[in-house]
Amino acid sequence: MTPTDATAVTPPVTPPATTAAARTLATAARVLRQLRHDPRSIALMILVPCAMLVLLRYVFDGSPRTFDSIGASLLGIFPLITMFLVTSIATLRERTSGTLERLLAMPLGKGDLIAGYALAFGLVAVVQSTLATGLAVGALGLDVVGSAWLLLLVALLDALLGTALGLFVSAFASSEFQAVQFMPAVIFPQLLLCGLFAPRTAMHPVLEAVSDVLPMSYAVDGMNQVLRHADITGDFVRDAAIVAGCAFLVLALGAATLRRRTT
Numbered sequence: 001m002t003p004t005d006a007t008a009v010t011p012p013v014t015p016p017a018t019t020a021a022a023r024t025l026a027t028a029a030r031v032l033r034q035l036r037h038d039p040r041s042i043a044l045m046i047l048v049p050c051a052m053l054v055l056l057r058y059v060f061d062g063s064p065r066t067f068d069s070i071g072a073s074l075l076g077i078f079p080l081i082t083m084f085l086v087t088s089i090a091t092l093r094e095r096t097s098g099t100l101e102r103l104l105a106m107p108l109g110k111g112d113l114i115a116g117y118a119l120a121f122g123l124v125a126v127v128q129s130t131l132a133t134g135l136a137v138g139a140l141g142l143d144v145v146g147s148a149w150l151l152l153l154v155a156l157l158d159a160l161l162g163t164a165l166g167l168f169v170s171a172f173a174s175s176e177f178q179a180v181q182f183m184p185a186v187i188f189p190q191l192l193l194c195g196l197f198a199p200r201t202a203m204h205p206v207l208e209a210v211s212d213v214l215p216m217s218y219a220v221d222g223m224n225q226v227l228r229h230a231d232i233t234g235d236f237v238r239d240a241a242i243v244a245g246c247a248f249l250v251l252a253l254g255a256a257t258l259r260r261r262t263t
Helices: 020-036 039-059 066-095 097-103 108-138 148-172 176-186 188-193 205-211 214-228 232-255
Strands: none
Touching: 020 039, 020 108, 039 066, 039 108, 039 188, 066 188, 066 214, 097 188, 108 205, 108 232, 148 176, 148 205, 148 214, 176 188, 188 205, 188 214, 214 232
8 A cells, every 4th residue: 555545445425515614524524534544644744754853853963053953944844745745646546536526526616625635634734743843842852942833833834835735736647656756846946945955045146036936935934933033023924924825825726727537
């Protein structure tokens, strides 16, 4: 079994939902039931970011200040990457297995389906972000000036952004291999330009301009605001709002581009 195999299971027959909220909740409940029977996907989404943080902590065992400086940023990046990977494959399997076509034959709109997936994976993201933040601040000794709750907020927004990106790119893939191939195209440029490896202001002006429109840049900036400031700053509010806005925008685009079956 590979990650998200459970998402290809034919959905049970349920009475038609009469409202958009009910349809969304029914979709989210179905996805969560299927994830419950897929321990590998659960491990990938919840445990892998924690394992990466532990590995990073001991890579910089002799330089705790280095871990403090990049650990907060990676606390948001790791959930984004894992949620992107799992969500893109899960949604693709819904389409290629014919499950999506059967669902959309019911009184279930594309927006309801995307919202249901976002809600289900968003709940997983809450668990993932809570565990990763608690581990980093508690057991691993990540030293931040601001509140750990603000770290958790940004980590959760990053995970939701990864979910939204995964739902969006799955519409353009015809196989799981293609879905994975989108990672270098969508995630890696953001990873290189987000300011993790070098300050964005020190980059070539063209690259700096590109980084200014990438949501991961604001995720890293938001984490750095919590790392350095005890109070909520205007820049933090701006960064969090941009990440959240990008997530909702990408979800809307995902609903608009969702197709019933891959040809």
